[in-house]
Amino acid sequence: MECRKYQFAHRFDQVTGSAIREIFKVIAQPGMISFAGGNPSPDALPDDIVREISSEVLRDKGKQILQYGATEGYPSFLESLSAYVEAALRCRIPAVLPVTGSTQAMDLLCKAMIDPGDVILVENPSFLGNMQCMKLYQASLVPVESDQDGMIISDLEEKIIQYHPKMLYTIPTFQNPSGKTLPEDRRKAIAELANRYRFIVAEDDPYRDLRYEGTPLPAIKSFDTDGWVVFLGSFSKIISPGLRVGYMAGDPDIIRKCTVGKQSTDVHTANLNQAIVDQFLRRNLLPDHIRNICASYGSKMSLMLKKLSEFPDGCRYTHPQGGLFIWAELPQNMNAKELLNLAIEKKVAYVPGTHFCVNGGHENTIRLNFSNSTPEQIESGMSILNEIIKNNL
Amino acid sequence: MECRKYQFAHRFDQVTGSAIREIFKVIAQPGMISFAGGNPSPDALPDDIVREISSEVLRDKGKQILQYGATEGYPSFLESLSAYVEAALRCRIPAVLPVTGSTQAMDLLCKAMIDPGDVILVENPSFLGNMQCMKLYQASLVPVESDQDGMIISDLEEKIIQYHPKMLYTIPTFQNPSGKTLPEDRRKAIAELANRYRFIVAEDDPYRDLRYEGTPLPAIKSFDTDGWVVFLGSFSKIISPGLRVGYMAGDPDIIRKCTVGKQSTDVHTANLNQAIVDQFLRRNLLPDHIRNICASYGSKMSLMLKKLSEFPDGCRYTHPQGGLFIWAELPQNMNAKELLNLAIEKKVAYVPGTHFCVNGGHENTIRLNFSNSTPEQIESGMSILNEIIKNNL
Numbered sequence: 069m070e071c072r073k074y075q076f077a078h079r080f081d082q083v084t085g086s087a088i089r090e091i092f093k094v095i096a097q098p099g100m101i102s103f104a105g106g107n108p109s110p111d112a113l114p115d116d117i118v119r120e121i122s123s124e125v126l127r128d129k130g131k132q133i134l135q136y137g138a139t140e141g142y143p144s145f146l147e148s149l150s151a152y153v154e155a156a157l158r159c160r161i162p163a164v165l166p167v168t169g170s171t172q173a174m175d176l177l178c179k180a181m182i183d184p185g186d187v188i189l190v191e192n193p194s195f196l197g198n199m200q201c202m203k204l205y206q207a208s209l210v211p212v213e214s215d216q217d218g219m220i221i222s223d224l225e226e227k228i229i230q231y232h233p234k235m236l237y238t239i240p241t242f243q244n245p246s247g248k249t250l251p252e253d254r255r256k257a258i259a260e261l262a263n264r265y266r267f268i269v270a271e272d273d274p275y276r277d278l279r280y281e282g283t284p285l286p287a288i289k290s291f292d293t294d295g296w297v298v299f300l301g302s303f304s305k306i307i308s309p310g311l312r313v314g315y316m317a318g319d320p321d322i323i324r325k326c327t328v329g330k331q332s333t334d335v336h337t338a339n340l341n342q343a344i345v346d347q348f349l350r351r352n353l354l355p356d357h358i359r360n361i362c363a364s365y366g367s368k369m370s371l372m373l374k375k376l377s378e379f380p381d382g383c384r385y386t387h388p389q390g391g392l393f394i395w396a397e398l399p400q401n402m403n404a405k406e407l408l409n410l411a412i413e414k415k416v417a418y419v420p421g422t423h424f425c426v427n428g429g430h431e432n433t434i435r436l437n438f439s440n441s442t443p444e445q446i447e448s449g450m451s452i453l454n455e456i457i458k459n460n461l
Numbered sequence: 462m463e464c465r466k467y468q469f470a471h472r473f474d475q476v477t478g479s480a481i482r483e484i485f486k487v488i489a490q491p492g493m494i495s496f497a498g499g500n501p502s503p504d505a506l507p508d509d510i511v512r513e514i515s516s517e518v519l520r521d522k523g524k525q526i527l528q529y530g531a532t533e534g535y536p537s538f539l540e541s542l543s544a545y546v547e548a549a550l551r552c553r554i555p556a557v558l559p560v561t562g563s564t565q566a567m568d569l570l571c572k573a574m575i576d577p578g579d580v581i582l583v584e585n586p587s588f589l590g591n592m593q594c595m596k597l598y599q600a601s602l603v604p605v606e607s608d609q610d611g612m613i614i615s616d617l618e619e620k621i622i623q624y625h626p627k628m629l630y631t632i633p634t635f636q637n638p639s640g641k642t643l644p645e646d647r648r649k650a651i652a653e654l655a656n657r658y659r660f661i662v663a664e665d666d667p668y669r670d671l672r673y674e675g676t677p678l679p680a681i682k683s684f685d686t687d688g689w690v691v692f693l694g695s696f697s698k699i700i701s702p703g704l705r706v707g708y709m710a711g712d713p714d715i716i717r718k719c720t721v722g723k724q725s726t727d728v729h730t731a732n733l734n735q736a737i738v739d740q741f742l743r744r745n746l747l748p749d750h751i752r753n754i755c756a757s758y759g760s761k762m763s764l765m766l767k768k769l770s771e772f773p774d775g776c777r778y779t780h781p782q783g784g785l786f787i788w789a790e791l792p793q794n795m796n797a798k799e800l801l802n803l804a805i806e807k808k809v810a811y812v813p814g815t816h817f818c819v820n821g822g823h824e825n826t827i828r829l830n831f832s833n834s835t836p837e838q839i840e841s842g843m844s845i846l847n848e849i850i851k852n853n854l
Contacts, residue, residue: 073714110524115524118519126512127512134506135702169727310732329473334705335564336705
């Protein structure tokens with residue numbers, strides 16, 4: 069949509085975001101089985117606990133919570149968060165900053181680091197929201213090749229040498245949208261390359277706790293020797309996305325620059341929301357809660373994979389060990405956008421994969437989310453998709 | 462502080478923010494009487510009501526509140542907010558966007574509108590936080606002359622013709638830091654100039670409800686005929702700054718562009734915080750609450766003005782009808798930064814006015830906040846300041 073009256077800033081020249089938003093409007097129709105989106109299941113949202121905690125922190129610290137807070141974070145949360153992050157990443161973390169969802173971490177990191185024209189290397193496909201963020205900072209996005217395990221290190225090094233990137237943006241664990249997980253040796257290699265060639269790694273890791281099989285892997289950050297890796301974390305997938313609490317962790321000089329940026333972005337993350345997550349950490353509520361979520365999501369993922377195995381020859385798909393998404397390739401000649409119209413008529417929705425691809429293309433790919441549907445919806449929705457694909461072979 | 466290791470983005474070249482932050486660290490010392498800052502009084506923070514509302518909305522709508530929300534806003538709040546804004550501004554408002562404090566409104570408006578080098582006209586002095594925001598978008602800030610009533614319209618028009626500004630940033634009511642209020646005829650003139658010369662007016666009006674005397678004035682927005690004025694509002698001064706809920710209101714094309722910017726900035730403002738303010742509006746709690754705040758702040762302001770009247774000859778100060786701040790000029794030769802060191806030794810603090818001035822200077826000015834001190838603290842702190850000034854004449 070074009071507006072001739074106002075002259076908007078040039079950073080919007082490359083950003084429309086309309087295609088996906090149109091899909092989400094359609095999906096909101098009642099009765100739709102949606103494998104689009106990346107919402108937690110309603111069962112996974114701990115409303116009773118949040119209500120109890122909210123009441124207690126407002127009783128005990130109401131005046132402090134309602135007053136202005138420091139940009140650096142709500143003091144009690146800053147303390148529990150630092151301990152939590154160091155335990156989770158098993159490495160020393162010199163500075164953390166609570167932020168308004170990890171989306172804000174990416175925005176602040178770009179604000180601190182990216183001038184127009186700077187190159188950011190990205191996986192292809194990658195997370196749409198943060199690609200929009202990088203485009204709004206007028207970065208030049210260069211895709212790195214992947215195989216079934218994620219980014220290919222030899223291609224990464226070639227791109228580093230060719231493009232002198234300012235940053236690498238990666239989702240190493242249960243990647244959005246591909247579901248792929250980067251093995252330990254590649255994680256180590258990325259940290260080494262960042263330290264050797266001196267570029268920032270934005271390690272976006274919101275799904276790491278949603279593991280349904282296999283062994284947890286060390287973060288790229290844990291191999292960082294010289295402060296080039298910034299870890300972006302989130303409580304959206306393990307407590308609540310609606311609370312908007314995430315964090316960034318890394319070198320104090322980078323965190324300080326992001327803090328100055330945050331001052332004039334939203335002053336500070338709302339104290340109540342920080343205080344609620346603080347109590348989740350201090351009461352050690354996360355391990356049990358995550359165990360429950362993983363049991364439910366894991367069986368949904370298995371069911372969706374089973375249904376995918378019944379799809380026609382020529383369909384291929386990833387086999388994630390966790391997270392929220394499966395990535396599927398339909399037979400080469402199929403157009404997932406056109407197919408979506410047929411699917412929506414039958415009340416099933418997904419996101420065509422092309423929207424996640426840096427330079428478009430890949431028209432035969434789709435992203436499937438399983439967390440926000442019931443097993444019954446997965447059973448019937450996937451059968452409908454299978455049928456549609458068969459009828460259009 | 463300089464960092465040689467990382468190459469930060471050039472937007473930070475003009476932004477340090479360190480002077481003020483050093484002051485606030487000192488002010489945090491126990492026993493300090495602080496006329497710095499702009500915090501609401503603890504008495505004015507409705508912790509019991511927020512606690513009750515929070516518990517009720519999480520009981521009734523817990524799953525919805527903890528789930529992802531729309532960037533456009535929490536539906537129930539969007540409805541009550543639109544009605545509230547139209548009633549408050551007494552004009553039709555075609556689009557509103559709930560944001561994470563009105564600071565975010567300014568950030569998103571700059572993101573939507575400002576390219577590096579664009580001129581933004583500002584009052585001089587002006588609000589530090591938003592000046593930092595504009596500088597981070599690499600705008601060129603050009604000050605407009607003021608008299609005792611605020612911006613001088615003839616100077617504004619001269620600057621418009623000379624600089625072709627993209628935007629005018631103004632705080633028309635009980636301005637921060639000056640306490641001045643722009644009269645109705647000048648508000649109308651600003652809207653007319655914006656429509657004639659086609660530039661955006663960012664009308665930042667967080668203090669409008671904190672009126673202790675005189676009659677409320679129409680917003681600049683109410684004189685806007687063609688959609689060039691964007692109104693930035695906040696619940697920080699009338700409910701709680703710690704909740705981080707504000708809004709922007711204006712032309713749908715502008716609000717839509719800011720919404721796309723917000724998608725990759727923080728996805729949406731936290732639902733719980735929107736739901737709490739929604740209930741404040743729906744239960745019509747604001748009128749009584751504001752009446753109580755105004756009674757208390759009004760008597761504090763009167764007391765501070767009375768104490769200022771006892772200051773030595775050569776001291777001048779504004780006579781606000783509301784808000785949180787009084788602006789004082791000390792005798793010409795005095796340096797408010799040097800004086801601050803003496804004041805802090807005696808446990809009294811303020812912010813030197815030079816920090817609010819676009820091009821520095823005005824070394825003899827100070828900003829005084831009265832809302833966050835008790836009458837006893839105002840009595841004794843102002844006596845101490847008076848003494849220090851007399852001793853340094």
